[in-house]
Amino acid sequence: MGTLTYAGQKYPLDNEKILLRGCTLRNTEWCFGLVLFGGQETKLMQNCGKSTFKRTSIDRLMNVLVLCIFGFLVFMCLILAIGNYIWEINNGSNFTVFLPREDGNSAGFSAFLTFWSYVIILNTVVPISLYVSVEIIRLGNSFYIDWDRKMYYSRSDTPAEARTTTLNEELGQIKYVFSDKTGTLTQNIMTFNKCSINGKSYGDVYDCTGQRLDISEYKDPADFSFNPLADPRFMFYDHSLVEAVKLENPEVHAFFRLLALCHTVMAEEKKEGELFYQAQSPDEGALVTAARNFGFVFRSRTPDSISVVEMGNQRSYELLAILDFNNVRKRMSVIVRSPEGKLSLYCKGADTIIYEKLHQSCRKLMDVTTEHLNEFAGEGLRTLALAYKDLDEEYFSQWKQRHYEASTTLEDKESKLDELYEEIEKDLLLLGATAIEDKLQDGVPQTIEQLAKADIKIWVLTGDKQETAENIGYSCNLLREEMNEVFIISGHSPEDVRQELRNAQNSMKPNGAVNSLLLFEDMGKHVNLIKDEVADGEYGLVINGHSLAYALESTMELEFLRTACLCKAVICCRVTPLQKAQVVELVKKYKKAVTLAIGDGANDVSMIKAAHIGVGISGQEGMQAVLSSDYSFAQFRFLQRLLLVHGRWSYLRMCKFLRYFFYKNFTFTFVHFWFGFFCGFSAQTVYDEWFITLYNLMYTALPVLGMSLFDQ
């Protein structure tokens, strides 16, 4: 971004040194700063302005209806004006004995005046007060959502909140639900559950006969009393790991040392021994907490040092570099110098990525650890692989210099840094893997089942790896054993992906596949809609992030969409926030269906904004999703009530209301139209003027509103 030259030294000014508007500065009293952008140009404001105004299909229908009715009014008035013309010629001219015609008032002029008189008299047919009433009803129904005790979550003391009042009736028409996984389906409370260290798996509990026990029934947590700084809430049931730590097994120590050093967590110690961790992601918090309990307590950090209590001994590591995490790298590393002066690089990250960086020598360990990783993922746990490497002093100082140069260049800094990171993060030695459990929220499987019964299709879009996502899919009833087949699309080239999608289509719909493919080409050009199809059975689809990238390309998106829509459940894993929004846009573009996106984190914001209705879960990951959503509540299971109770009622009420409203206006107005034929089309009113004026406002407002607020 730029460099700062101060006292002859150049300092890089990059993303990390920027405080965005809305940030809170911690662990320091003051700092010097430079304002880069202010007001409307801050990131916060730029992101805010983009949300589009969401309207419901009823709104659009209503506008069309009102226009039609207006046309109809003009039509009626024309008929009456013509009638008046004819009457004036046939009757009116004779009736002058009793009603003399003023000079110059021809039949044509009289008809012209009649036209406008009837525009005034018949205006009750145009439901001007309709919009007001509609808004009142929506407001009422939004309040019902706010007031609903069945959508109140007592543990976090959050009631549901309708943040918009205009979308209620759309809730009853949802066909597609796009859900995030972490924090939405799951609680996003991470617990360190299992690990694999140097080829040995810890975390499972066995009984004396060697049978594995279910942890939830087992009530004998490991004893951490040797460690005064341990977090009492942390539970671990495998005693052997504690033993291993106490026996000073070097790999186990290295494992936990890595966890204590390689992270971006901030520690707060308000009172001696009472540590609080501020973590960017709950995963990191869980890992650092685990290290803390096993005797490697992270206590504090400064920009260039980390102090850790290792098995009771205070040690301070010099922090030389942080190779930070991002979505592409999917790993982070730190380079530290131990108090003994040893230089090491500690790295943790997604297993697939780490495995590419490992040294040849740990091939055997890799195989064993892979087995463990698959086992963990099969249980729906989130996994990370850990690796380290000792660094050569000379090499490092040379690398450090290049790093400094790269970070102060202005052009192409990112890729230069990435290259440097790649260079140093190689030939790593595998330490092991961690497995973190993210528990499902209460009632998620039941909710998903209910929604499926209501013929709502649920697509889960998650950043997790395929096995984890699949497993969560099974555990929350999205994928079921009874399903005929669950297709897994994980091709690495466009051709593979296309072939896999075709195969899936063929097995779901053996007949008609060819026909519909031809239909596609037509539709792509002319009609932008895909009709709904029914598969021959129940199917599920799991698609990988890299395959999804190909599937979302314009040449293949229709094929992907068609396959996905044939399936009962779709899980997309390893997706980026942008892809989430792309998937939602894809469905919106080609399906005439109402979509809902539900998520809790900042990475779901794009999807929440893209969908017709966005729902934010107010959970662990801050308020960003909630702030950009249309409805928010605390638990995924409330979605059922929101859609199937509030949505349905709102929709039915709104429809009934519209019909009732049009009905009453038409009956009222047709009386005048009809009477026109008897009174010589003279715009004579049947009712008192006050009655006509206040008909919509007072005489008929309450029954209509009452029905549309209380109807069940």
Added chain:
Amino acid sequence: MVKHEQEESPNRPDNTAFTQQRLPAWQPILSAGIVIPGFVLIGLAFIGVGVGLFITSRDVQVLELDYTGAVATDPCYKCSDPSIKDCKCTMEFHLDTLFRGPVFIYYGLTNYFQNQRKYGISKDDNQLYGDLDTFKSPASECSPYDYDSKSKPIVPCGALANSMFNDTFKLYRMVNGSKKEVPLNGKGIAWWTDQNVKYRNPSGTPLINAFNGTVKPINWPKAAYELDTTDVYNNGFINQDFLVWMRRAALPDFRKLYRRITKDEYQAGLPAGNYSLEISYNYHVLSFKGKKKLVLSNVSWMGGKNDFLGIAYLVVGSLCVFMSIVMLIVYAKFKFPEED
């Protein structure tokens, strides 16, 4: 949960029937078991009401006498020329049976657009309420009947008042070859509110003083204060015939109450026999293809003769029964087992 109510967080929504949408509600479930018997019952009820109405309506006696004189053979043909003044004509009619009392006499006009808007607003309500200011300057709606050719204000002004029906009738019964007049009662034929609230004579006696400086409507043979000089409460703007005329008819074919026959031996009705109707023919309607008639009628509990209502009930009731049979057949043929 209930026990900890006092600890409840203010964020927790109130537990009331209204906020929790637990207000009692009822939604009919329209199953065949309800709808078919329901239709039969409604149908039978409608048929019952329809039969009652129809029979009642059939019992109402109506006698219509068209005296327009449009055809040369009509007894009033000689009077139909507007140039003839003070023309009288007589119509004979015969009653086979007793015409049950109380008998109402109406005059009827057809193709007469009393409901025309411009015609209807051509009056001054303040003037008719006895406001003396408007006697000097009638409202502009009355135009062209607000001032006469000498710029004198017309009272009552406007086309509506000006066109007041002014034929008069006398009814005679032929007893042993001689005419005997049937007494007609002109009291209580207007709306009570019209006579006591909406219309009012200007203050001051005699009534004629208030009308100083005004002229009578052009078509009227005599001024408003001369409508009934025998009865103060039937004179001026509260004259019953005037009030009846001023309450506009809703449709172009209408009849208005003229007199009632309530007195003497005619309380029970008009006995069978020959009658003679003497008409003072002053009102000309042929220019706009109108017709005039005199109607004798008695009433039942449902009002005057109206076959339509009874027939409408019968038709709707029969349709209901018919539809219930159709539905029964459909139901028997395609019974849906899951409906229960």
